[in-house]
Amino acid sequence: MAKAIPKIGSRKKVRIGLRRNARFSLRKSARRITKGVIHVQASFNNTIITVTDPQGRVVFWSSAGTCGFKSSRKASPYAGQRTAVDAIRTVGLQRAEVMVKGAGSGRDAALRAIAKSGVRLSCIRDVTPMPHNGCRPPKKRRSTQTLQWKCVESRVDSKRLYYGRFILSPLRKGQADTVGIALRRALLGEIEGTCITRAKFGSVPHEYSTIAGIEESVQEILLNLKEIVLRSNLYGVGVRDASICVKGPRYITAQDIILPPSVEIVDTAQPIANLTEPIDFCIDLQIKRDRGYQTELRKNYQDGSYPIDAVSMPVRNVNYSIFSCGNGNEKHEILFLEIWTNGSLTPKEALYEASRNLIDLFLPFLHAEEEGASFEENKNRFTPPLFTFQKRLTNLKKNKKGIPLNSIFIDQLELTSRTYNCLKRANIHTLLDLLSKTEEDLLRIDSFRMEDRKHIWDTLEKHLPIDLLKNKLSF
Numbered sequence: 001m002a003k004a005i006p007k008i009g010s011r012k013k014v015r016i017g018l019r020r021n022a023r024f025s026l027r028k029s030a031r032r033i034t035k036g037v038i039h040v041q042a043s044f045n046n047t048i049i050t051v052t053d054p055q056g057r058v059v060f061w062s063s064a065g066t067c068g069f070k071s072s073r074k075a076s077p078y079a080g081q082r083t084a085v086d087a088i089r090t091v092g093l094q095r096a097e098v099m100v101k102g103a104g105s106g107r108d109a110a111l112r113a114i115a116k117s118g119v120r121l122s123c124i125r126d127v128t129p130m131p132h133n134g135c136r137p138p139k140k141r142r143s144t145q146t147l148q149w150k151c152v153e154s155r156v157d158s159k160r161l162y163y164g165r166f167i168l169s170p171l172r173k174g175q176a177d178t179v180g181i182a183l184r185r186a187l188l189g190e191i192e193g194t195c196i197t198r199a200k201f202g203s204v205p206h207e208y209s210t211i212a213g214i215e216e217s218v219q220e221i222l223l224n225l226k227e228i229v230l231r232s233n234l235y236g237v238g239v240r241d242a243s244i245c246v247k248g249p250r251y252i253t254a255q256d257i258i259l260p261p262s263v264e265i266v267d268t269a270q271p272i273a274n275l276t277e278p279i280d281f282c283i284d285l286q287i288k289r290d291r292g293y294q295t296e297l298r299k300n301y302q303d304g305s306y307p308i309d310a311v312s313m314p315v316r317n318v319n320y321s322i323f324s325c326g327n328g329n330e331k332h333e334i335l336f337l338e339i340w341t342n343g344s345l346t347p348k349e350a351l352y353e354a355s356r357n358l359i360d361l362f363l364p365f366l367h368a369e370e371e372g373a374s375f376e377e378n379k380n381r382f383t384p385p386l387f388t389f390q391k392r393l394t395n396l397k398k399n400k401k402g403i404p405l406n407s408i409f410i411d412q413l414e415l416t417s418r419t420y421n422c423l424k425r426a427n428i429h430t431l432l433d434l435l436s437k438t439e440e441d442l443l444r445i446d447s448f449r450m451e452d453r454k455h456i457w458d459t460l461e462k463h464l465p466i467d468l469l470k471n472k473l474s475f
Contacts, residue, residue, distance in 0.1 A: 032092040033059055038114060040084070042104030045072075047080035049087040049110065051096075062087040064106065080106020084113040098124040147171070151348060159267040160229050161316070164339045164347025170332035173324075180320035180335055186354035189292050193312035193344060194232040194263060196225050197239070198286040200305035207306050213248060213277030218306070221273050225285070226308050228254050229266040231344040234289040242285040248275025263287060266343040288312075315350050316340040410434060413459055419452045 036059060039050040050061040064079035067086055073079055083106070096119050100107060115121070153165035168179065199222060204211065207218045216224070234240060240260045246252055252275065255268035275281055284305070290312040319338040326332050339347035408431035410423055426445045428434050434456070442453055 031059060034092065034094045035096065036091065036093055037097045037099060038084075038087070038093070038119075040098065040100045040102075040107065040110050040114075042080060042100070042102040042107035042110065044075055044104050046074045047083050047104060047106030047110060049083050051087055051091045051093065060087055060091050062090070075105055077105055077109035080104070080109040081113040084110040085117065088114065088117045088119060093119050095120045095122065097122050100124065100126050101128050103128065154347065158343075159269075160343045162341045162343055162346055164341075164351075166337045166339070166347075166351060167334060168337070169334040171335060173331065173333060176322040176333040176335040180322065180337065182358060183337060183351070183354055184318045184320060186358050187315045187318045187339060187350055188313065190357045191314055191345070191350055191353050192235075192289055192291045193314040193342075194230040194234060194287060194289045195310050195312050196228055196230070196242070196285050196308055197288045197310045198305050198307055199225055200284040202282065202304060204304055211281075213275060213279040214281065215274040215276055221283075222306060222308055224270070224272045226311065228257070228270055228272075229342045229344055230259075230263055230287065231266055232263040232287075232289060234262055234287075238288070240287045242287050244272070244281070244283040244285070246275070246281055248277055248279050248281065250275055252281070257285065260287070314341050314345040316342055408432075415459060416452075416455060418447075419455055422446070422448045422452060 033051075033053055035054060037052045037054065037056075039052065041048040041050070046064050048061065048063040051059045053059055062083050064074040064076075064083050067079065067082050069076070069079040069082075096114075098111070098114060098121055100111065111124070147168065147170070149166055149168045151164060152167050153163070155163050157163060168176075171179065201211070201218060204218055207222060210217045214221075240263065242260065242263070243258050244252065244256050245258070246256050252272040253268060254265045254270040254272065256272070257265065259265070273281070288310065290310060292312060294310045294312070317338075317340045321336045321338075323334045323336065324331060325334060337351070339350055341347055341350055345353070409429060410420065410431065410433075413431075415423070422445050423434065426448075428437065439453065442448055442456075443450075
């Protein structure tokens with residue numbers, strides 16, 4: 001008997017829906033818990049949700065496959081969302097912890113479904129295992145931050161002792177040590193200072209003698225004069241004269257020194273001598289601006305003057321320390337610099353002058369080499385061989401027979417990278433090696449072309465007085 005065909009417009013409802021998986025329908029009903037742990041395992045072909053109690057016993061599990069999804073749809077975000085909702089509603093969780101494992105596409109969808117389900121989450125933890133060797137770390141990026149310096153501490157301990165502490169950052173690894181060493185050397189040895197270099201007494205046989213009416217010996221007076229700290233602007237000026245003329249009895253201090261207008265005393269209370277009797281005492285002094293520490297031979301001068309070891313060092317001491325900070329690829333170094341001066345300069349002024357001296361020292365390397373530059377000859381000093389091709393060319397033109405060809409390397413010739421590499425592979429390192437080869441020998445070199453031969457000939461013709469022969473090169 002034929003089945004009746006429903007009429008168009010019939011109100012009979014047709015129930016359409018997903019057919020449950022037979023395996024899912026045969027599972028036992030899960031027990032309900034209010035507190036547990038939700039394990040989300042998201043792979044690239046499935047999403048599995050496992051619910052356990054706080055003791056770790058499995059209460060219920062669900063997957064995209066048991067929810068009716070097949071083939072590639074099991075790895076879709078929608079499948080992960082449906083799987084999470086199915087597991088939570090079946091168990092009836094109210095509070096839970098979430099453990100996430102894997103990086104499948106259903107991972108984020110399952111987490112969003114759990115968050116919207118109304119379950120109170122105490123924590124979400126990623127337990128995805130990482131390989132022991134891991135992936136290659138990202139390449140270190142060059143820091144684009146601008147170097148900054150700052151004076152973090154400054155104090156005046158006395159008139160002849162100033163202290164300053166400075167910080168410089170951020171520096172890449174190794175740069176702090178380079179800057180610290182350079183600044184320390186420049187601060188201690190490259191800053192100019194003014195000091196007393198000579199003292200002249202009247203009718204004194206030697207520096208160890210004593211003068212009637214003076215408590216100190218001549219040597220003690222010279223040592224006291226050596227400690228006098230002066231401040232001046234005698235740039236480019238030679239020796240200047242100063243003097244002391246007093247009448248005793250009295251104490252002689254640095255305030256009694258008669259100085260040129262451009263020189264002043266830092267500490268006027270520095271002692272020089274003590275006159276115990278009413279005598280006239282006069283000393284003629286010489287003042288000079290220099291750098292570093294200079295000693296002079298001790299000898300008696302006929303005019304009664306004695307040299308004083310010149311200590312033209314405004315900076316007494318310099319310390320630097322390095323600290324590393326940051327983590328991962330963003331590590332950088334911080335340089336701390338401590339400076340002590342004698343009062344003729346502040347630590348900040350000393351740091352400025354040392355930095356300027358270093359800049360002036362390296363500035364010539366920023367300019368192109370001058371072809372006509374010549375160095376003064378000194379016959380009493382050993383002159384190292386010149387490593388520039390132009391300087392060797394001058395010697396070659398003066399004397400053709402005594403040319404040290406083995407001292408001229410092909411690195412000094414204006415060769416292209418291709419020609420240079422070909423000659424290096426053939427163990428041709430000097431001009432002697434090159435001139436001992438024939439044209440046929442050069443053409444046998446691997447990757448050596450006629451253009452390379454012509455380039456070598458042009459270079460030698462341009463810089464050297466060479467006669468080109470067919471079989472061999474000769475002068």
